[in-house]
Amino acid sequence: MSSHQATSGNGLNAEQLRNSLASIAASNGIRRWDLGAACSTDISVQVDRGEPKQMKGAQRSSITVRVWNDAGLVGVTSTSDLSETGLERALTGAKEASAFGNPDDIPAFSPLATAPLATLDQPIHQPQGILRLLDTLKGAEQELLARHDAIATVPYNGLAERSSERIYLNSDGACRQQQLSTASLYLYARAEEAGRKPRSAGAVRLAYGASDLDVAGCIHEAAERTISHLNYAPIETGRYTCVFSPEAFLDLIGAFSGLFNARAVLDGVSLSNRDSIGETLAVPFLDIHDNGLHPGNIGASAFDGEGTPTKRLALLEGGVLRNFLHSEATARAFGVSPTGHAGMGAKVSVGPDWFEIGTTPGSDGGQAGLDRFKAGEAIVWIDSLSALHAGVKASQGSFSLPFDGWLIQNGEPRSIEAATVAGDIRQVLKAIVGFEGEAKITPDGLCPMVWVEGLSITGEA
Amino acid sequence: MIAAAPPTTGVLDSHWSPALENLLASGRAAGADLVEVFLERTDHLGVLAEQDTITSVTPAFGMGAGIRVFLGKRDGFVSTNDLSPAGLRRALEQALGMLGLATSANGRSGFDGLPALRDFAASKGDWLQRCPQIQEATARLLEGTDQLQRQGSHLQARRGSYARDWQEVLIAASDGTFGRDIRLHQSVGLNVLAADGEHRAGVGRRYGTSDQPDDLRRWDATASAAEVCGSAGTMLYADYVEAGQMPAVLANRFGGVIFHEACGHLLETTQVERGTTPFAERVGESIAHEAVTAIDEGLTGGAFGSLSMDDEGMEAQRTVLIQNGVLQRFISDRAGELRTGHARTGSGRRQSHTFAAASRMRNTYIDAGPHTPEQLIASVDKGLYCKSMGGGSVGPTGQFNFAVEEGYLIENGQLTKPVKGATLIGEAKEVMPRISMCANDLELAAGFCGSVSGSIFVTVGQPHIKVDSITVGGR
Numbered sequence: 001m002s003s004h005q006a007t008s009g010n011g012l013n014a015e016q017l018r019n020s021l022a023s024i025a026a027s028n029g030i031r032r033w034d035l036g037a038a039c040s041t042d043i044s045v046q047v048d049r050g051e052p053k054q055m056k057g058a059q060r061s062s063i064t065v066r067v068w069n070d071a072g073l074v075g076v077t078s079t080s081d082l083s084e085t086g087l088e089r090a091l092t093g094a095k096e097a098s099a100f101g102n103p104d105d106i107p108a109f110s111p112l113a114t115a116p117l118a119t120l121d122q123p124i125h126q127p128q129g130i131l132r133l134l135d136t137l138k139g140a141e142q143e144l145l146a147r148h149d150a151i152a153t154v155p156y157n158g159l160a161e162r163s164s165e166r167i168y169l170n171s172d173g174a175c176r177q178q179q180l181s182t183a184s185l186y187l188y189a190r191a192e193e194a195g196r197k198p199r200s201a202g203a204v205r206l207a208y209g210a211s212d213l214d215v216a217g218c219i220h221e222a223a224e225r226t227i228s229h230l231n232y233a234p235i236e237t238g239r240y241t242c243v244f245s246p247e248a249f250l251d252l253i254g255a256f257s258g259l260f261n262a263r264a265v266l267d268g269v270s271l272s273n274r275d276s277i278g279e280t281l282a283v284p285f286l287d288i289h290d291n292g293l294h295p296g297n298i299g300a301s302a303f304d305g306e307g308t309p310t311k312r313l314a315l316l317e318g319g320v321l322r323n324f325l326h327s328e329a330t331a332r333a334f335g336v337s338p339t340g341h342a343g344m345g346a347k348v349s350v351g352p353d354w355f356e357i358g359t360t361p362g363s364d365g366g367q368a369g370l371d372r373f374k375a376g377e378a379i380v381w382i383d384s385l386s387a388l389h390a391g392v393k394a395s396q397g398s399f400s401l402p403f404d405g406w407l408i409q410n411g412e413p414r415s416i417e418a419a420t421v422a423g424d425i426r427q428v429l430k431a432i433v434g435f436e437g438e439a440k441i442t443p444d445g446l447c448p449m450v451w452v453e454g455l456s457i458t459g460e461a
Numbered sequence: 462m463i464a465a466a467p468p469t470t471g472v473l474d475s476h477w478s479p480a481l482e483n484l485l486a487s488g489r490a491a492g493a494d495l496v497e498v499f500l501e502r503t504d505h506l507g508v509l510a511e512q513d514t515i516t517s518v519t520p521a522f523g524m525g526a527g528i529r530v531f532l533g534k535r536d537g538f539v540s541t542n543d544l545s546p547a548g549l550r551r552a553l554e555q556a557l558g559m560l561g562l563a564t565s566a567n568g569r570s571g572f573d574g575l576p577a578l579r580d581f582a583a584s585k586g587d588w589l590q591r592c593p594q595i596q597e598a599t600a601r602l603l604e605g606t607d608q609l610q611r612q613g614s615h616l617q618a619r620r621g622s623y624a625r626d627w628q629e630v631l632i633a634a635s636d637g638t639f640g641r642d643i644r645l646h647q648s649v650g651l652n653v654l655a656a657d658g659e660h661r662a663g664v665g666r667r668y669g670t671s672d673q674p675d676d677l678r679r680w681d682a683t684a685s686a687a688e689v690c691g692s693a694g695t696m697l698y699a700d701y702v703e704a705g706q707m708p709a710v711l712a713n714r715f716g717g718v719i720f721h722e723a724c725g726h727l728l729e730t731t732q733v734e735r736g737t738t739p740f741a742e743r744v745g746e747s748i749a750h751e752a753v754t755a756i757d758e759g760l761t762g763g764a765f766g767s768l769s770m771d772d773e774g775m776e777a778q779r780t781v782l783i784q785n786g787v788l789q790r791f792i793s794d795r796a797g798e799l800r801t802g803h804a805r806t807g808s809g810r811r812q813s814h815t816f817a818a819a820s821r822m823r824n825t826y827i828d829a830g831p832h833t834p835e836q837l838i839a840s841v842d843k844g845l846y847c848k849s850m851g852g853g854s855v856g857p858t859g860q861f862n863f864a865v866e867e868g869y870l871i872e873n874g875q876l877t878k879p880v881k882g883a884t885l886i887g888e889a890k891e892v893m894p895r896i897s898m899c900a901n902d903l904e905l906a907a908g909f910c911g912s913v914s915g916s917i918f919v920t921v922g923q924p925h926i927k928v929d930s931i932t933v934g935g936r
């Protein structure tokens with residue numbers, strides 16, 4: 001084992017990494033390479049009725065290197081071993097893998113890998129330490145338990161701090177580096193009344209440091225949501241107008257983000273195709289942007305896996321598809337610029353950052369649709385969706401998902417015992433009635449409540 | 462105290478004894494009840510073929526350590542990629558600090574040293590070399606996508622994927638645990654997207670084994686492609702299922718995901734600790750129909766969830782969970798035994814060194830019954846036949862759901878038209894008593910299970926079973 005490591009107690013050493021890689025590459029006849037590296041230090045706590053349940057710490061480091069061989073083909077290797085030995089093995093492994101590179105889809109360095117980056121307002125917080133986290137979480141659990149007699153446990157809870165750093169380097173001289181501190185809190189309570197089924201709900205908060213977490217808001221939201229599900233009843237199977245919470249609608253759009261994904265289009269597994277730009281996919285008052293730079297996106301990345309700057313990108317404007325998300329390779333295939341949504345690999349993945357969903361400027365946001373809605377008609381409020389990994393057929397457009405929510409009749413909400421909502425995303429986008437309320441910032445994006453007509457609900461009544 | 466240097470061979474074996482003993486003694490001297498060190502090395506290869514081209518080859522390798530310290534019923538866990546003496550010492554001290562403990566030069570450890578290594582890997586040293594290398598793996602995958610092309614119709618996308626995961630582990634604890642093992646998991650999958658106008662059907666199958674270096678060589682690409690293309694062809698024009706309550710017959714193999722999700726997770730001691738299982742106080746009581754006997758074991762040769770020892774160094778066992786409907790015992794790990802009193806079952810498992818082990822399933826299945834599959838179908842007037850299941854999940858109140866990938870209506874005891882879009886929904890304690898018939902065709906299927914200690918290799922399984930009534934979500 002070498003004594004030289006590209007990490008230290010303080011994180012990655014970009015200069016040392018570059019020098020090590022350049023040296024190893026030269027000695028192995030490798031002229032073109034790039035690298036993505038990340039390291040992090042995490043601590044987290046969980047509690048159980050006033051006692052620490054699990055306390056965890058982790059120091060992680062990893063790199064992915066890509067190598068272009070003399071035939072121009074690309075190979076990749078990943079490792080958590082950042083010793084000189086590990087780096088050499090990674091580079092030579094990537095060179096070996098390059099013999100199997102795809103000649104029809106060769107990634108290149110992003111032309112924007114040295115372009116200026118946006119300045120993000122991301123204050124770096126010093127970790128509070130595990131014992132303070134423990135005290136905070138014990139207090140939060142105690143307060144949540146005291147909110148209602150029926151709340152007996154908070155079986156899923158956690159408070160975590162993370163300090164992380166990521167780097168992108170390439171043999172043409174690009175050097176990206178970003179440091180970040182984040183903290184997260186989740187409280188998921190379980191409530192049960194005599195002779196009734198257990199009910200559960202929760203809340204999550206993110207911040208740049210534990211001291212900035214909205215602990216009181218998280219307790220309040222977890223308590224209110226849990227209590228609101230105590231009075232439950234089954235729902236009749238049928239078609240309903242549904243109101244998606246911002247979180248639920250963002251989950252749905254995220255599950256079908258292949259609609260906007262150039263990689264999926266090129267692979268033939270998207271609902272869109274190369275000619276879909278300019279097509280009307282949704283009601284004329286819906287805008288969807290991807291904006292990883294939004295200040296509400298805690299932990300935003302300034303650059304993607306290829307070093308391309310993150311930016312705000314219009315996906316749908318007035319219901320019309322405007323752009324796809326791109327990596328360098330897909331952008332080249334479409335004759336556009338990379339959009340800052342790439343991962344890193346021999347075959348580069350593409351994915352969204354953070355959605356902004358809302359009303360098309362100049363439209364009424366569907367107010368006319370909301371106004372024609374008859375008072376007294378039953379409405380299903382979908383608060384949260386679950387099991388998206390199992391219930392979404394992204395390449396087919398269909399979904400069938402369990403949800404927590406309420407049936408609202410004559411303005412009175414009553415929790416739904418157990419139900420699923422099913423539909424087709426293309427129909428959903430065209431069946432949006434309107435938006436309600438101010439757009440809310442969530443961990444996945446910004447969105448108001450979204451009304452959708454005619455969705456199929458299966459209950460156990 | 463000066464840390465003993467770890468060996469420089471790169472192999473995890475008994476040469477690590479001095480370094481590990483040093484760490485364990487330090488932890489005990491600091492006041493810990495028990496200290497456990499989990500070391501691992503990994504070597505992964507992933508290959509992806511799309512249409513008739515290899516589009517991705519992704520080798521990866523790594524190493525790391527997870528150190529866990531117990532004091533009373535509490536524990537602290539720290540993981541690190543740094544296996545240097547200083548790195549391991551730093552991780553130990555951080556774990557001790559979580560429990561209010563600190564290393565001391567003067568403390569008495571009460572630790573007598575490690576015994577001889579129990580080396581389950583002794584005969585497995587050449588496994589990695591015996592596996593197909595990149596060239597061979599790519600050729601086999603392209604054979605698979607070629608077979609899809611030959612056997613399918615309306616195929617818009619064809620994919621084959623292969624994953625080989627090799628892991629060497631060395632586990633030492635201050636209670637005298639000292640074991641080494643090598644694990645090998647390989648899986649190969651075929652996926653298609655069929656499209657014809659507005660009709661679309663995505664179908665995939667994955668096959669996996671453990672500890673069989675020649676597995677990919679023995680893979681029957683033709684038969685796998687036939688299964689995938691047959692299902693896609695059937696489902697392409699299928700109507701959406703009508704929602705409602707109805708009886709269902711679930712096919713064998715991956716149909717066992719119903720038991721895994723609906724009941725298996727609720728029999729893990731992690732759920733007892735959280736108070737999220739309705740079965741916590743019901744050992745010895747009837748929780749399922751008397752037709753149901755359910756097993757969790759780590760012994761079946763070549764099965765995806767089999768293991769020589771668990772991630773806490775305990776040999777695998779065969780654990781009868783439910784016998785004729787009566788709950789027998791829970792799946793337990795070290796922390797589970799400590800906190801719930803349920804004895805360990807060799808089920809302490811984790812994805813990698815970055816997770817503390819937890820009680821997790823291995824090969825979990827409903828045992829075979831006396832009936833034929835045809836008898837189950839014939840007993841249903843109107844219901845759903847679930848030939849192929851997708852994934853599923855269970856929520857914190859025990860409510861489960863899982864997707865039906867390939868379904869058929871049962872009408873008057875006969876399979877009729879194919880249907881898609883079905884989701885099965887229910888609660889374990891309500892559904893388990895409704896599994897009224899089990900067929901005689903038990904088969905296992907490989908899968909991945911994500912939970913508190915990460916994503917692990919498991920097997921689900923069952924014979925054909927009949928559920929008298931279940932909620933089917935649809936349109």
